[in-house]
Amino acid sequence: MPKQTYFNLPQKKRETIVDGAKQAFARQHYDRVTIDSIVACAGIPKGSFYQYFTGKDDLYSHMFANIGTEKYQLLIQEFDSGPHGTFSEAILVLMRRASEFDGQDSVMVMLKQRFLQECPQQVKQQIMQRMVPESMELFAHVIRWFVEIGEFRQDFPIGQAAYMLTASVLMLDTYPLENGEDHRQAFRNMVDMLAAGLRLRS
């Protein structure tokens, strides 16, 4: 976690720092990103860096937490504003929007790729500890809506259904595709199956 000095900064300033960090981490291998390159991109004196963060990992985790929060807030808004078809359709629209968010520009594309390939495990674990609950909150939000309209049962643990969807999405690149199948289709089948468990018996 960044230090209190950082959170005391005006929001604009914090955004500039995070944007600079995105540039620095998108440009080079995680191991080769230096505090010098970060402060150059963020336009802050090197001396302030350590007043704000405990180190490179700290800023990196904070940057990803920010990206995650922005993404999940956006997706929740999208869901709330749109008409929704079935549960599976709603989830798949959100997944498409999430991909669009991840691929919105070359910086985001590089950040994601480097996160998957270069980020040290302990840093990744820290980031996951924050990303998993946010993703779960999104799925729980959608499930709750289908409970409210009376399509899903009220007597099951929403958090755990949300967790299964989260884990399945986050590991989807390890899913062994069969002939002709793609990840999107495979995931759709998973969502359908879960929905079958959640649906009210007629």
Added chain:
Amino acid sequence: MPKQTYFNLPQKKRETIVDGAKQAFARQHYDRVTIDSIVACAGIPKGSFYQYFTGKDDLYSHMFANIGTEKYQLLIQEFDSGPHGTFSEAILVLMRRASEFDGQDSVMVMLKQRFLQECPQQVKQQIMQRMVPESMELFAHVIRWFVEIGEFRQDFPIGQAAYMLTASVLMLDTYPLENGEDHRQAFRNMVDMLAAGLRLRS
């Protein structure tokens, strides 16, 4: 993947090498394990190492693949030999056995801990690409049994149900526990929910 020279070795010799690798990788941080320390533990000349493996990562992935295969074969045998209660009970018994396998001695405990904390991401991804399908095969095996005895529907994709369980287990340490809940309980609720989706409607 190890080279063909390695697979041409007698099985006993291959086991000695893998056992030596376990000692070497359990003892030190992944980054600090040297080829010298591996050949010392495995009792092979350094010259042969590169006739068998492309490098440290290669042997490490192979070693984990071996551990995984042994574990999942054992679990499948366990399932086949025992009486099974409900689907959830069967899955939870297997998860307990898997924990026992992972914690069978100090070498295994250290290997798992170092894998989670120290193994570089790209090596981890390679290992996951092999571990996920084996874990899925175990869950699919159990699900198929419940289909055969007529308790589960025949018309859903078993592979994808098996994948959801696998992803949920593999990421369980990121699941945010609520008051009084433990991981085992949370996972049990997930299994129950999935089973509700798979069960034949009465």
